[in-house]
Amino acid sequence: MELFDLTIHELHERLKRKEVSSVEATKAMLARIEAVDPKVNAYITVTPEEALAAAEAADRRIAAGDIAPLTGIPVALKDIFVTRGIRTTCASRILGNFVPPYDGTAVAKLKEAGAVIVGKLNQDEFAMGSSGESSAFGPTKNPWNLECIPGGSSSGSAAAIAARTATATLGTDTGGSIRQPASHCGCVGLRPTYGRVSRYGVIAYASSLDQVGPVTRDVTDCALMLGAVAGHDPMDSTSIDLPVPDYTKALTGDVKGLKLGLPKEYYIEGLDPDVKKALDEAIETYRGLGAEFVDISLPHTDYAVATYYLIATAEASSNLARYEGVRFGHRAEGGANLIDMFRKTRAEGFGAEVKRRIMIGTYALSSGYYDAYYLKAQKVRTLIMQDFLKAFEKVDAILTPVAPTPAFRIGEKTSDPLKMYLSDIFTIPVNLAGTCAVSVPAGMGAAGLPIGLQLIGRPFGEETIIRAAHAFEQATAWHQRTAQL
Amino acid sequence: MKITKAEVDAVALLARLELTPGETETFTGQMDAILAYVEKLNELDTSGIIPTSHAVPVENAFRDDAVRPSIGVESALANAPDRVEGFFRVPKVIE
Numbered sequence: 297m298e299l300f301d302l303t304i305h306e307l308h309e310r311l312k313r314k315e316v317s318s319v320e321a322t323k324a325m326l327a328r329i330e331a332v333d334p335k336v337n338a339y340i341t342v343t344p345e346e347a348l349a350a351a352e353a354a355d356r357r358i359a360a361g362d363i364a365p366l367t368g369i370p371v372a373l374k375d376i377f378v379t380r381g382i383r384t385t386c387a388s389r390i391l392g393n394f395v396p397p398y399d400g401t402a403v404a405k406l407k408e409a410g411a412v413i414v415g416k417l418n419q420d421e422f423a424m425g426s427s428g429e430s431s432a433f434g435p436t437k438n439p440w441n442l443e444c445i446p447g448g449s450s451s452g453s454a455a456a457i458a459a460r461t462a463t464a465t466l467g468t469d470t471g472g473s474i475r476q477p478a479s480h481c482g483c484v485g486l487r488p489t490y491g492r493v494s495r496y497g498v499i500a501y502a503s504s505l506d507q508v509g510p511v512t513r514d515v516t517d518c519a520l521m522l523g524a525v526a527g528h529d530p531m532d533s534t535s536i537d538l539p540v541p542d543y544t545k546a547l548t549g550d551v552k553g554l555k556l557g558l559p560k561e562y563y564i565e566g567l568d569p570d571v572k573k574a575l576d577e578a579i580e581t582y583r584g585l586g587a588e589f590v591d592i593s594l595p596h597t598d599y600a601v602a603t604y605y606l607i608a609t610a611e612a613s614s615n616l617a618r619y620e621g622v623r624f625g626h627r628a629e630g631g632a633n634l635i636d637m638f639r640k641t642r643a644e645g646f647g648a649e650v651k652r653r654i655m656i657g658t659y660a661l662s663s664g665y666y667d668a669y670y671l672k673a674q675k676v677r678t679l680i681m682q683d684f685l686k687a688f689e690k691v692d693a694i695l696t697p698v699a700p701t702p703a704f705r706i707g708e709k710t711s712d713p714l715k716m717y718l719s720d721i722f723t724i725p726v727n728l729a730g731t732c733a734v735s736v737p738a739g740m741g742a743a744g745l746p747i748g749l750q751l752i753g754r755p756f757g758e759e760t761i762i763r764a765a766h767a768f769e770q771a772t773a774w775h776q777r778t779a780q781l
Numbered sequence: 782m783k784i785t786k787a788e789v790d791a792v793a794l795l796a797r798l799e800l801t802p803g804e805t806e807t808f809t810g811q812m813d814a815i816l817a818y819v820e821k822l823n824e825l826d827t828s829g830i831i832p833t834s835h836a837v838p839v840e841n842a843f844r845d846d847a848v849r850p851s852i853g854v855e856s857a858l859a860n861a862p863d864r865v866e867g868f869f870r871v872p873k874v875i876e
Contacts, residue, residue, distance in 0.1 A: 393860075394860055491839070504834060504835055504836065505836075534837075602818060622869050625860070625862070626862070633873055633874070634873070635797065638797040639798055639799035642797055651800075651804070652811060652812075654796050655793065655796055655798070659812065673822060674832030674834060676822050676825055677832070677833040713814075728836070729836060755837065
């Protein structure tokens with residue numbers, strides 16, 4: 297076991313017993329990044345100087361007997377989190393030189409906990425994508441098979457965990473962007489309930505759907521990271537003022553009598569045979585642990601992708617209006633007047649997928665089309681939310697696949713945006729309903745690519761899905777497998 | 782066809798995007814396919830359904846109207862592509 301192989305809780309024990317220092321762990325991680333990241337491209341920016349200074353500060357804290365679960369732990373952030381004094385690009389050319397003047401709340405909380413930020417991670421540009429291919433800094437590769445996509449949009453957040461180039465990471469999830477890459481890279485990824493974690497200092501994509509969450513090696517680490525970043529924040533008016541439970545108390549291993557729903561709309565023809573096999577085996581594992589299964593229906597599932605691509609693009613077209621080359625970021629040369637400068641700047645600064653979504657969203661919000669597209673989608677969103685609320689009258693959590701297939705090959709879906717959008721069919725409904733869900737390693741496909749299962753919880757039911765995820769993890773060995781690089 | 786090239790160009794102006802002729806061509810085809818796909822929402826009767834703009838109930842979030850420190854002019858201008866004195870400089874607005 298190298299230092300970069302350890303989980304948060306394993307490294308924490310060694311730091312606490314003073315068998316190792318944070319500086320040693322951080323140097324090991326930086327060396328690991330240097331050795332393998334050229335193959336994976338999980339990082340946009342590595343910050344060795346800031347990381348070593350933070351590690352020294354953590355070691356001083358530990359020497360003084362002040363150690364929290366994340367103190368001295370090397371972590372990395374999706375490049376969507378604004379970081380004071382550290383370039384923050386959102387994987388876009390338009391923000392290629394942006395150095396934020398402040399830290400977002402999740403980042404500030406990690407720093408207060410003593411975590412050591414080693415760098416900023418690659419992603420799909422502005423979190424728009426399901427494959428990590430849509431980045432101005434080049435695609436991220438899946439550490440299990442470098443010819444395959446790692447998933448997206450939090451591609452670097454999952455690939456860095458699989459590549460052992462960060463102990464834990466933060467991502468964001470608007471339509472599955474934490475869970476789907478976690479599934480494809482064999483890690484644990486949790487999307488919390490909307491409002492559970494502050495979005496202050498997180499570059500906005502679709503504000504009614506965006507949420508911050510952890511990607512980790514195991515469920516214990518997931519509970520520790522979520523506990524560190526969750527909570528009410530006056531700087532985010534949509535964050536909810538509820539106490540943050542100690543999520544590690546949910547790590548009991550006990551799921552006896554837990555009622556898990558199996559929605560028929562998720563177990564469909566066309567599900568990859570390896571994914572189906574992994575889910576069938578997971579159901580048997582849970583039965584063995586004493587969980588009970590209930591057949592349920594989420595009847596509007598088939599409408600979720602269409603609903604999502606209207607709501608998310610409409611919100612994106614509005615959120616991304618701020619990139620105009622005046623206050624920060626890239627500005628094109630040669631604009632004849634102000635509007636011409638805006639149009640040239642945005643033409644040069646945004647990639648194809650971002651432009652496409654701005655175009656769809658602008659169209660859906662434009663005069664004459666608003667009722668037919670945007671308002672209609674908001675109404676269907678209500679129906680999708682009601683599906684979940686009805687289901688949760690009968691069950692404690694819902695067990696589903698994360699993605700219909702394991703990771704696909706780089707380039708396979710880039711020419712057909714609709715095909716790419718449909719790969720998010722099992723994750724998108726959770727965002728529309730605003731609830732929480734976690735992806736946990738649950739199998740290996742024939743091609744040697746990981747497969748995850750998804751546990752969907754009630755709003756603010758993170759403890760239940762963490763308990764169920766942990767019980768499964770402890771009963772299986774999937775999370776102990778490592779990608780060979 | 783759900784959308785024409787001329788409509789795509791009109792949307793691009795609203796979106797403050799300059800498209801190449803090739804992009805207009807590609808986006809017309811792709812947006813047409815996507816708009817045809819989202820038509821499936823019309824299979825559902827949504828009369829009387831209240832639209833959801835927000836997944837969790839949020840009431841007005843007020844704060845005290847108190848003066849607090851802000852980032853200041855230097856920080857605010859530090860990332861500006863073009864500045865003059867305490868201002869952002871832009872191309873001519875009025876012809």
